[in-house]
Amino acid sequence: MKRGKIFNKGTSLIEAIIGVAIIGLTVVGSMTTFNLYIKSWQNNLSNIQSSYILNEGVEGVFLQRDLGWSTYVEGKADGVTKYYFSWDSGNNLWTLNTTPYQIDGKYDRYVIFSPVNRDANDNIAVSGSNDPDTNMATVYVGWATNSGTTTKSAAIYLFNIFNE
Helix, strand or coil: CCCCCCCCCCHHHHHHHHHHHHHHHHHHHHHHHHHHHHHHHHHHHHHHHHHHHHHHHHHHHHHHHHHCHHHHHCCCCCCCCCEEEEEECCCCEEEEECCCCEECCCEEEEEEEEEEEECCCCCEECCCEEEEEEEEEEEEEEEEECCEEEEEEEEEEEECCCCC
């Protein structure tokens, strides 16, 4: 009885191609996963840094109030003007000015002071008479991301507690 020929030529080549494809898909999948982890880490880092910068801005506003209401806070409450922090090395203190400044070349931080009104019962209200000894300060921190600009803000009330 004569047996038929078994054709084994090319089988090793097909196995090699399938093996390379499996290894290639594994490598591409691993790289994609790693890339997603890196992007997530960078976004998380930006969120953490911006939170610290925002908190520092709030503390800076309170410092301005403590240094002197009439010198550093009074007259700034127009609800529009953006004030940026800058370091005055001659006097060793933070000052506010209208010159934009980026922190670490990435974060924009500014403060907007708004007037505060009080009603007949001396409660803070949307309308009423202006309280010259109270301002609302809103600190903003913004930075660019792949999907646009992300902004965080914190609003606080400042009171002229030293009666200047």
